[in-house]
Amino acid sequence: MSARLCSRIETMLPRVIETRHYLHQRPELSGQEEETAAFVARRLADLGLRPRTGIGGHGVYADIEGRSAGRTIALRADMDALPIQEESCLPYASERAGVMHACGHDGHTALLLAVAEILRDEMRDHDGRVRLIFQPAEETVGGALRMIKDGAMDGVDCVVALHGWRHLPLGHIGLRSGPSMAGAGVFDIEVRGRGAHAAYPHLSADPIVTAAKIVLALQTVVSREINPIEPAVLTVARMEAGTAYNIIPDVARLAGTVRTLTPETRDRIEAVVRRIVQGECAASGAVAEIAYHRGSPPVINDARVVALIRRAAVEAVGPDAVSDLVESSMGAEDFAYMIERAPGAMFRLGLGDGPAGHTSTFDFDDRALGVGIEVMCRTALLYLAHGLAPSAPAT
Incomplete structure (x- = not known):
């Protein structure tokens, strides 16, 4: 043959x-x-x-x-x-x-x-x-x-x-x-605060500042919440807010992706993302809606x-x-x-x-x-x- x-x-x-x-x-x-x-x-x-x-x-x-x-x-x-x-x-x-x-x-x-x-x-x-x-x-x-x-x-x-x-x-x-390719997930986060004139920020619950805090806090998910020997990636790839230079908006939006090689790490990251987002919003007087979409699981040969x-x-x-x-x-x-x-x-x-x-x-x-x-x-x-x-x- x-x-x-x-x-x-x-x-x-x-x-x-x-x-x-x-x-x-x-x-x-x-x-x-x-x-x-x-x-x-x-x-x-x-x-x-x-x-x-x-x-x-x-x-x-x-x-x-x-x-x-x-x-x-x-x-x-x-x-x-x-x-x-x-x-x-x-x-x-x-x-x-x-x-x-x-x-x-x-x-x-x-x-x-x-x-x-x-x-x-x-x-x-x-x-x-x-x-x-x-x-x-x-x-x-x-x-x-x-x-x-x-x-x-x-x-x-x-x-x-x-x-x-x-x-x-x-x-x-x-x-x-074993694990050959990562499992994927994506998330969309909407931070709802309270808008105001940019000259009077004390009257706002600034969703941009809250969203920025969330982005920074999410950088610790892999480094502080996941076992160092378990590969994982969390990337915030999009941030949108505002329409003018002198108006604090009501809403800011974030979106990103998560990649993991085990189901356990996948579950852990989702739970921590939700905890961080809700915690930062609670501390800032904002509220959040989180849409966390699980994509394909890891390819485990x-x-x-x-x-x-x-x-x-x-x-x-x-x-x-x-x-x-x-x-x-x-x-x-x-x-x-x-x-x-x-x-x-x-x-x-x-x-x-x-x-x-x-x-x-x-x-x-x-x-x-x-x-x-x-x-x-x-x-x-x-x-x-x-x-x-x-x-x-x-x-």
Whole structure:
């Protein structure tokens, strides 16, 4: 299978690259992936598969059945783009103003379509089922959960995803067991005081001063409330108040994000944020409304699935190109919801040097596509043949 697989990937790569460029030119924002989903569904149907559409919004999934019943592994790719104006000057740059594939989801989608084509044929010699999941709305968090509610993970025994990664050499594979990516949350705080003329501050309950105190106090949440060995981030990213230079307003607003690697730290930070906000407002004669929105939980990779991917990756690229990641990423991924439903893991596919993700000049390096395809295919077939080992050491 090894030589045959490599030869097939090499032959199909020009088409895979063409597909990625097509998708890159036609990005769609989270929740608006109608054309992308239709394109994916057509390609799956052309392979003789029966795609299910409208799953969790614009989600699509399809099953590839083996010769007889067995285990089911799901392979997931995300499809949505970001609200960024592309400035790459690429010949296949985004045709849509203010929208671009700045996180590599065009690469993820094109790659998984290629995996579908290969596994459609390989599954004739294997038992079990491969489920191909094309997910909408990863960037806004919620697409995975909505797909799960619509049945995309029903009957799945194992789930695997990848993410293109700038911080790894081109074509290398990065693996980490346990917490791999952070859980995310956002908060909106409205501080309601009492406005007055700026020349008579004693008549006010100044919401700007109170909001400023809250911002400063929140800087102590991670440093004084969280165990130093537990990574966490709390950032106040927006502050709004007032309309004139001589009027103390009635209201000030704050907004920010929280990133954590464990559910316990996540719970603790929310409780402390609420305590600080209410305490500062009580001391200043103001009142507050807090909207604390929990996003996706941390991505906690199953060590057994990581061991499976490691075996596939070593077969594909050799041991020298497979790395154990020392640090978790404080970025968030709603793939976390899927691995709450079945043992799973997300691995990182090295894109080498270049503009970072979520910037206006980012591009998924086409040279990494073949490695991603091969590791995904090998992982699926190894799982169907052997399942998961009873246990594996964390890395």
